[in-house]
Amino acid sequence: MREITLSQAVNEALREEMRRDETVFIIGEDVAEAGTPFKVLAGLVDEFGTGRVIDTPISEPGFVGMAVGAAMTGTRPVVDLMFGDFLFLVMDQLCNQAAKIHYMSGGTLRVPMVLRTNLGATRRSAAQHSQSLHALVAHIPGLKVALPSSAYEAKGLMKTAIRENNPVVIFEDKLMYNDKAPVPEEEYLIPFGVANVKREGRDITLIATSSMVQVCEKAAETLAAEGISAEVIDPRTIVPLDTETLIASAKKTSRVIVVDEGHQSFGVTSEIASRINEAAFYHLDAPVMRLGAMDVPVPFSPALEDLTVPTPEKVVEMARRLCAGEMIHAA
Amino acid sequence: MCATKTSRAAKAAPKGNSEDYLRMYRQMVRIRTFEDNANQLYLSAKMPGLTHMYSGEEAVAVGICEALTTEDKITSTHRGHGHCVAKGAEFKEMFCELLGKAEGYCRGKGGSMHIADTSNGNLGANAIVGGSMGIATGAALTSKMLGKQDVAVCFFGDGATAQGLWYEVMNMAALWKLPVIYACENNGYSEYTKTDEIAAGSIRGRAEAFGIEAHQVDGQDVLAVNTLTEGLVERARKGEGPFFIELMTYRYHGHHVGDINREYYRSKAEEKDWKDNRDPIIRFRGWLVSQGLATEAEIEALNAEIEADAKAAVEYALAAAYPDGAEVDLHVYAPTDPSVFRPGA
Ligand SMILES: Cc1ncc(C[n+]2csc(CCOP(=O)(O)OP(=O)(O)O)c2C)c(N)n1
Ligand SMILES: [Mg+2]
Numbered sequence A: 001m002r003e004i005t006l007s008q009a010v011n012e013a014l015r016e017e018m019r020r021d022e023t024v025f026i027i028g029e030d031v032a033e034a035g036t037p038f039k040v041l042a043g044l045v046d047e048f049g050t051g052r053v054i055d056t057p058i059s060e061p062g063f064v065g066m067a068v069g070a071a072m073t074g075t076r077p078v079v080d081l082m083f084g085d086f087l088f089l090v091m092d093q094l095c096n097q098a099a100k101i102h103y104m105s106g107g108t109l110r111v112p113m114v115l116r117t118n119l120g121a122t123r124r125s126a127a128q129h130s131q132s133l134h135a136l137v138a139h140i141p142g143l144k145v146a147l148p149s150s151a152y153e154a155k156g157l158m159k160t161a162i163r164e165n166n167p168v169v170i171f172e173d174k175l176m177y178n179d180k181a182p183v184p185e186e187e188y189l190i191p192f193g194v195a196n197v198k199r200e201g202r203d204i205t206l207i208a209t210s211s212m213v214q215v216c217e218k219a220a221e222t223l224a225a226e227g228i229s230a231e232v233i234d235p236r237t238i239v240p241l242d243t244e245t246l247i248a249s250a251k252k253t254s255r256v257i258v259v260d261e262g263h264q265s266f267g268v269t270s271e272i273a274s275r276i277n278e279a280a281f282y283h284l285d286a287p288v289m290r291l292g293a294m295d296v297p298v299p300f301s302p303a304l305e306d307l308t309v310p311t312p313e314k315v316v317e318m319a320r321r322l323c324a325g326e327m328i329h330a331a
Numbered sequence B: 001m002c003a004t005k006t007s008r009a010a011k012a013a014p015k016g017n018s019e020d021y022l023r024m025y026r027q028m029v030r031i032r033t034f035e036d037n038a039n040q041l042y043l044s045a046k047m048p049g050l051t052h053m054y055s056g057e058e059a060v061a062v063g064i065c066e067a068l069t070t071e072d073k074i075t076s077t078h079r080g081h082g083h084c085v086a087k088g089a090e091f092k093e094m095f096c097e098l099l100g101k102a103e104g105y106c107r108g109k110g111g112s113m114h115i116a117d118t119s120n121g122n123l124g125a126n127a128i129v130g131g132s133m134g135i136a137t138g139a140a141l142t143s144k145m146l147g148k149q150d151v152a153v154c155f156f157g158d159g160a161t162a163q164g165l166w167y168e169v170m171n172m173a174a175l176w177k178l179p180v181i182y183a184c185e186n187n188g189y190s191e192y193t194k195t196d197e198i199a200a201g202s203i204r205g206r207a208e209a210f211g212i213e214a215h216q217v218d219g220q221d222v223l224a225v226n227t228l229t230e231g232l233v234e235r236a237r238k239g240e241g242p243f244f245i246e247l248m249t250y251r252y253h254g255h256h257v258g259d260i261n262r263e264y265y266r267s268k269a270e271e272k273d274w275k276d277n278r279d280p281i282i283r284f285r286g287w288l289v290s291q292g293l294a295t296e297a298e299i300e301a302l303n304a305e306i307e308a309d310a311k312a313a314v315e316y317a318l319a320a321a322y323p324d325g326a327e328v329d330l331h332v333y334a335p336t337d338p339s340v341f342r343p344g345a
Helices: A006-020 A044-048 A060-072 A084-104 A134-138 A151-163 A212-225 A243-253 A268-283 A302-308 A312-323 B018-043 B058-065 B081-086 B091-098 B133-145 B164-175 B203-209 B222-237 B268-277 B280-290 B296-319 B325-329
Strands: A003-005 A024-028 A053-055 A076-080 A114-119 A144-146 A168-173 A180-182 A196-199 A204-208 A230-234 A237-239 A256-263 A289-293 B005-007 B073-075 B152-157 B180-186 B213-218 B243-248
Touching: A003 A006, A003 A151, A006 A024, A006 A044, A006 A151, A006 A168, A024 A044, A024 A060, A044 A053, A060 A076, A060 A084, A084 A114, A084 A134, A114 A151, A134 A144, A134 A168, A134 A237, A134 A256, A134 A268, A144 A151, A151 A168, A151 A180, A196 A212, A204 A212, A204 A243, A204 A312, A212 A230, A212 A256, A212 A312, A230 A243, A243 A256, A243 A268, A256 A268, A256 A312, A268 A289, A289 A312, A302 B325, B018 B058, B018 B081, B018 B091, B018 B222, B018 B280, B018 B296, B058 B081, B058 B152, B058 B180, B058 B222, B058 B280, B073 B133, B081 B091, B091 B296, B133 B152, B133 B164, B133 B180, B164 B180, B164 B203, B180 B203, B180 B222, B203 B213, B203 B243, B213 B222, B222 B243, B222 B280, B280 B296
Parallel strands: A024 A053, A024 A076, A076 A114, A114 A168, A144 A168, A204 A230, A204 A256, A256 A289, B005 B213, B073 B152, B152 B180, B180 B243, B213 B243
Antiparallel strands: A003 A180, A144 A237, A196 A230
16 A cells, blocks of 8 residues: 655645535744745645635634634635644633534534644754643533544544534644554544454553653563563544443453553543543553643653653553553552 | 724833843843743654743733833733743743753753743743633732732633633723733734634723723834833723733744644744744844944854853753652642631631
């Protein structure tokens, strides 16, 4: 199968959906000719024009609010939010408006919009350009949240997101834009709420989101060499969350580590760990463990930044201890 | 009075003495030299991440900061090295910060986009466009509330005028007559987009709508900027603020150091025109010599001295230590003396 980058995959998904449905449009800062600072949207304006690939001033609450209104009245906007960190600027429009409108209107209004943004540290971009804020929006009922872990997921999830009748927030890992993966030429969509078992295993389950899937796949290789068989599962969307697949794996392996790049406290790892504890307690040999980003603003200095994120080494170390029975009474 | 004024080169404006002029020149050259070195660090892959160069806009930061005291506050932007130098920062601590070293102004935690130098009243650069508008206005509120004389200058770009926050804080600043000066560095671009395409109507008119006196000035003319600012600072101290200044300027480099191929949004001819014909340093140098305030030889010596300073600071920073890993979770919360929590304390 041909291989393309995550960036090309997103671009293709948008191109296909914009061809398929003329109400789909893109709005955001430097999306047209510049094609975003990451060049993800390069060339789309040439095909669809500035009427459907719309450059805005630096007015995030303004254009997200307009996307909400446009979505309510017959279009399907794809908002480009240059950095996930800018979510804090648009929280009212996204969480008080977009997320609640269908519910508040008793089901009479809909907000079929997509907000594309990113996450991920270690790009030496410091505290205001490195955050992974997906847990924050996942907390708000009414929003769906997708976390593609490769070019394949990025394309399939984006196409689903655009056809969804609900507001969807998609977080791409900004360090993965140039990573290649096999992506079929023929059309495919990836349904929301269906986890992907990336690697089967018997001894321990590693549940990982976004770029942490790569981290856990590397860890699984190392563990395999030591005779520990790790299962790696990518939920692909955290809202909706495929709890069933996660629980079935937990019951099978009896040990689970959840790895995610958001801050560890009050985050995705905590939520998934709780769901497994509630449903599989008697099947577990040890507490479900969490591995998230440290609870600190992301520091600039490489010497500090690298300490804040989960790494294959950290996953391996924790898995070894779990499998050795060391952490049975931990936590 | 809300008249829009265009202040032109204050050729005859008598500053204190030749030392003031030479310091202004020196500060502009220090900024340019700092940026040239920072760019080299990026190009030679010695600097982590990206950075935004201030080169070309030196007269703005220097003209304004030379009108301020150390106690006056500034807030800066993602393109903040110039503001930082102009407000009095040292090369060594700045380069250390850019390289993520422990001796940096922020112990390596902030980097280029978050440099703060509290010893000189710089409340920090900001990676959120417009993110410092509330902070600067709040600093002015402190000044008024505590009966101080400090003025706050809020630096921001033309692109930042699209942020709604600005209109909220301008309204309050005007209502409460706060000693804040909004300094819009209009360099014609916000990222890869021309200002005309992102700003409707008049930028000055927006400040005027709140009853704020608005000025436009040639941001390549350090004397014009300085003379205008001195007057406004003095009046702001007397409670006549807030004020707005639009400084017409130009950035020589790309939006950030990695923005090399930029002809799709900005022509080489345009860049050349600004560099050749409106360079703030060349212009001021010519003026200094023509006024007999410095000789060419003195200026060359000054340039060389600054060059050597920068080189030494870069070498120092390259060799300096990274922060210890234990610092990673230090400074998340500020300590509070527990005794203050005792009832009656
Ligand atoms: C809230 C926010 N939106 C977008 C960005 C990305 N961004 C960084 S600088 C910039 C352009 C700023 O233009 P301007 O204010 O004119 O400053 P200049 O870079 O020209 O100095 C943009 C869009 C950001 N950092 N923060
Ligand atoms: Mg600008």
